[in-house]
């Protein structure tokens with residue numbers, strides 16, 4: 494069984510990896526300088542030119558990019574190639590007004606799929622496998638990314654997309670799926686459904702590749718036990734092409750970052766200073782091979798730790814821990830990015846005060862979102878029918894903004910505790 498998809502790259506020496514990074518970074522900075530006026534302006538403001546960047550050691554001289562830049566430059570401001578050279582766009586899920594659109598040349602798609610193929614092979618995938626891709630297809634990167642990776646490995650690919658559990662289970666049993674790719678919460682749901690229907694004996698799964706949302710070790714053990722598989726983590730963001738930026742190997746002690754395509758840094762989220770290796774901070778990625786959407790020093794807002802401890806799998810690429818939190822207030826609920834500011838906007842538009850609390854929980858491995866809102870003395874009502882009607886209206890308005898269902902609970906004025914300092918807006922009860 495092949496252990497690596499691209500052995501010469503995945504087990505390259507540190508010197509070799511650094512040599513690739515140095516060469517590609519220099520080339521990439523020139524490409525961006527010449528083709529992305531938005532970033533060139535940022536470089537000029539910082540007094541940096543391509544001549545200042547001779548290799549990875551100079552990376553810290555470059556300006557950061559943030560999600561705000563992506564919104565400001567929407568849709569074409571960070572494009573590095575002519576549209577005629579691009580073949581694909583993907584976009585972040587759910588959030589209107591906060592959408593990020595990423596572009597791909599055919600070469601970009603190819604390299605992205607290579608990254609996903611590495612993850613599938615690391616999970617034991619070969620051309621003998623039947624790979625069921627149950628991530629959403631469409632603008633969301635999960636389905637298309639793993640689909641392409643699965644093709645590259647030569648698996649028989651089942652492009653199931655998400656939802657329709659009965660059909661998922663029918664294909665899984667009839668066609669003998671051996672690998673499943675989906676969100677961890679959907680994997681947990683499938684596992685429960687399999688037990689409810691007593692289908693355990695008909696399931697041939699051996700591995701799962703689960704990403705796009707945070708999950709705990711406890712959840713991993715639960716899924717592994719219920720499905721009798723090994724559950725692997727995978728990480729990525731639309732901004733950096735999608736899943737496959739990093740992936741877990743059999744050691745399951747962190748995700749190897751594909752360093753021939755991405756340079757990772759850990760910074761202090763407050764000062765922007767690069768932290769010494771092994772310290773916890775915000776993860777920053779520089780894409781050194783992407784042509785159409787070549788982001789340099791992109792701040793992910795994910796808090797994690799990097800480790801270069803040698804790995805028993807033989808891969809030499811640096812490992813990142815699971816994200817341990819966020820350096821902004823973004824919540825990821827059911828794989829969708831939710832900003833409290835979006836919820837606040839809806840409340841104010843609908844005539845409610847900014848006295849609210851957002852309660853996120855995980856019930857039966859599925860995320861729940863609840864917004865508790867105070868009525869104003871003007872719209873206060875103690876008639877149940879009236880309150881229900883008002884709640885319904887808010888649910889609909891929130892759904893339009895967020896793209897997902899949020900339960901709404903209206904409470905009497907001055908019910909929500911006022912804190913002295915920063916208001917406690919978010920209560921995240923999920924144990925991650």
Ligand SMILES: [Zn+2]
Nearest residue numbers: 742804806808
């Ligand atoms: Zn490893």
